[in-house]
C-alpha cells in the first residue's frame with residue numbers, strides 16, 4: 573500500500589516501549605509508510621519509565637520521558653520521536669523542533685471504576701487514584717470528601733492496580749484508553765466544564781532535529797492545523813505560568829466555528845484555596861495569534877491570584 577512519493581525516505585522512529593508509546597509510534601509509522609517512506613522503530617527505555625515509585629511532580633517532571641529519545645535524534649540513531657504532547661516540555665532544547673501536531677484524540681479525562689458509574693455515585697470518603705496534581709485539585713473541587721491516593725505507572729499498570737482493589741475508581745486520560753482499545757473500561761467522561769484537561773492532552777506531536785529539513789518536509793502532511801492552533805494556545809498558558817508537573821494547571825481550547833475558545837484553571841498545591849479560572853477567545857489563524865491568546869489568559873489567571881513559577 574505505497575502511494576507514489578517523489579522523495580521517499582528511510583526513517584527511524586525513536587519510541588518508548590510502553591504499550592501506549594508503541595501504539596503511537598506505530599500509528600505514525602503506518603501514516604508515513606502509506607506515503608511511501610520506509611519506517612522502522614527504535615525502542616528505548618526512559619528515566620520516566622524506570623522511576624515508578626515516586627510522583628512525577630517529585631522526580632524532575634516532563635522532560636523525563638523524552639530525554640533519551642532526544643539523545644537518539646542528536647546522535648543520528650533516529651530521525652523522529654513521537655510524543656504525547658502533554659509530556660513535552662514547553663521549551664525544547666536548542667536544535668530540536670516540533671515538526672507537527674497531529675489530529676487530536678478525545679482530550680477529556682475518564683472515570684474508570686469496577687463498581688461505580690460516575691464520580692457522583694462514589695460513596696463518601698471513597699479512594700480515587702491519580703498522581704496528577706491537576707486531577708487532584710479538580711477532583712477535590714468536585715468532591716471534597718474523597719480520598720485521593722497516588723497512582724503511577726503506564727495505563728495497563730494503573731488499570732491492574734484498580735482491579736486489585738486498591739482504589740474505588742481511577743481518573744486518567746480518555747485518549748490513552750481509546751488508543752489501546754480499552755474504551756470499554758470508561759464509565760464516564762468528564763466534560764471540560766467540570767474537569768478541565770491538561771494542555772495538549774490527547775494530541776500527538778512529532779519531534780525532530782531542527783536542521784533536518786528532509787524529515788520536516790516528510791512530516792508536514794501529518795499536521796492538523798486546527799489542533800496545532802488549539803494546543804499552541806493551551807501550551808502558552810503553561811509556558812507563561814512556568815507550569816511543570818508540580819503545578820496544578822489546566823488549559824483547554826476548543827473551536828467554535830472560526831473562533832478558538834480557551835479556558836484555564838490554576839490551583840494552589842497546598843490546597844484549601846479555591847481554584848482560579850480564566851478564559852478568552854480569538855479567531856486565531858496563526859500560531860502567533862494562538863500563542864497570544866494563551867498569554868492573555870495566563871495574565872488573567874495571574875490577575876485573579878494564580879502564582880507563576882519562575883525557573884521551573
Ligand SMILES: NCc1[nH]cc(CCC(=O)O)c1CC(=O)O
Nearest residue numbers: 656658744745747748773774775
Ligand atoms: N502523563 C502520561 C500520559 N501522557 C499522555 C497520556 C494520555 C494520552 C494523551 O494525553 O495523549 C498519559 C496518560 C494519562 O494521562 O492518563
